[in-house]
Amino acid sequence: MELNRLQRSFLEYTAALFREGFLDSQFSQLYQLQDESNPEFVVEVVSLFFDDSERLINDLSRALDQTNVDFKKIDAHVHQLKGSSSSIGAQRVKNSCVSFRNFCEAQNIEGCLSCLQQVQQEYLLIKNKLEALFQLEKQIVAAGGAINTVEWML
C-alpha cells in the first residue's frame, strides 16, 4: 500500500540521517513536542532555524570580509549558530561550529574562512535533507497517515 511504503521510506530516511550524524536525539525530542495542539511544531521550529542560520551565515561572511576582523563578534555569531543548531539536533552543523570557535579563539582568519565554508556546506546539506523529509511527511499525511516516530528509539 502506498501509505505503508511512504511510512517505511520515512523511517529509512530518518534512520539514515541519524546514522550518518546529520541529526541527533535532540531532533527526535522535537517530535515529542508535537501534538494535536501543535501539529506543525517541528516544521515551524526548523523553518525558524533555516531563517536564523541564513542570517547568521551572511553576517559571518560579512564580518570575515572586514579589514579589521572583529573576532569577538564572529565568535558571538558562531556561538548562536551552535546553540540553535544544537536545539534542533542539527549535529553536523553544530560540530562545524565547534571547530569554528577554536579558530576564532586563535584569531586565525584562514581557519575561520575554511570553517565558514564548512558550516555553510553542512547547513545546505541538512536543509535539503529536512526539506525532503517534510515533503515525505506531507505525502504521508495526504495519504491519510500519521508520522510514526516511535521506532526511532532514541
Next chain:
Amino acid sequence: MNLGGSRAVNSLTIQSSSTTRRPGDGVVDPFPAGLRVLVVDDDLICLTVLERMLQKCLYEVTIHNQAEAALELLRRDKTGFDIVLSDVHMPDMDGFKLLECVGLEMDLPVIMMSADDSKDVVMKGVTHGACDYLIKPIHIEALKNIWQHVVRKKKQDRKEMEFEQSGSVEDGEQQQNPLEDADYLSSPYEENRKNSNKRKDEKDEAEEMDDTSTLKKPRVVWSVELHQQFVTAVNQLGIDKAVPKKILELMNVPGLTRENVASHLQKYRLYLRRVSGVSQHPNGLNSSFMGPPDVTFGSISSLNGLGLQALAASGQIPPQSLSTLQAAALGRMAPLIDQRNIFSYENQKFRFGEGHQQLNDNSKQLKLLHGIPTNMEPKQLATMHQSAETLWECPSPIPIKPKRLFSDTVGSTTIKESYFK
C-alpha cells in the same frame, strides 16, 4: 492553543497556559503544573523549543528574547513568576547580570542555561547565585524537575530565618518572630493571583506558618530612596544594635510598619552574611579575606569598567548621589556605565583559586562591588565569616545573591571628581 502572532525578533512576549485542571476537580493536586516560568534567551529557536517543552511539563510559560524587557516585566509584577530561566550569552544584557538583578530585586530562583559548559562559566553561575545551570541542548527531562528549586528556596528562606531565630549565630541580635515575617516568605504565593487554582503548597505554607501567612498585606516596594533611609538608620544604630522598632522610628516613613522593616532587615542581614561568605567559598582560603577592610581607592581606577556601582558599593558616595546613581545604574542603563562589563566577565583574572594574587584581586573586586561596610572591624568580619561558615555547612546549598542594592554608605563623603566621567 494560541502561540501568539508574529515572530518578530524584537521584544517578543508570549504567554501560554497549559493548565487544564479547574478548581473543583477536587482530587488531584496540580502542582507543579501551573508553575509560572519566565524564559529569557536571545536565540529564538531555543526559546521556541524551550517554551514547547515547558508547556509539555504543564508549566505556564512566558518567553522573552530581550533581557531588558524581561526584567521590566519582572519589575512590574514581582510576584508574577515562580522561576526564571536565562541564557548566559545575550547581546543586550549579560545573563549573569540578569541573574543578579532578579536575585536582588525579586528574590526568585534563577536557572542559567548555555551551550558553554566550561568550568569557569558554570562556576560563575554558582557564585552569582544561580540555583542551577543547564547545558544546552536542554532535554525535557531536565525541565520536568525545575519546580524543586522553587520549593527548595522556600524551605531555605524559612531555615535561614530560623537560624536568625536561634540567636546562636550573632551576638546581641534581636529575636525575630517568624510569624511576623510570614508575609515575606509566602509572598510569591500571594492571594492576588490570576489563576484561581489554589496550589497545595500554598496551603502547606499556611499551615506550617500557623495561619499568619494568610494575612493580606500590601507589599512594600523597597525603592532605592527608601532602602537608603533604611541603611542610614541601621548604620546610625549600629548593625548589631539595629532593631526594627528603632529603625522604623529613625526612618519616620508614614505607612511603613515594623513588620516591613523587620523582614527587610532580615534580608539585609542575610545579604551581609552571604557577602562575607562569597569571597570565601569558591576557594576555601580564609587568610585572604581577613585582609584590611579599608580598601584603598587607588585600586578602583585599575578595575576597568566597574563603573559607579563599584564606587557606590565602596561607600564613598553620599546617599543622595548614591540613590541617583543606583537608579541610573540599576534600572535605566545609564549610558555612562557599561553594564555588561561590571563584572568583567571576559576578564580572565576572574578565576578562583588561581594563585594568591588573583585571589586578592577577586576579594577586592567582590568587596568593592558588594559594599562591605568600610568601617567594620576585622573582628566583626570574623564574626560574619564564622556565621557564613556555619551557613555553608547546611545540607542544602544556599544560593549566593550579591545584593548590590544593599550597598552600605558608611564612610567619608568625599567624592573624587575624576571618577565621574
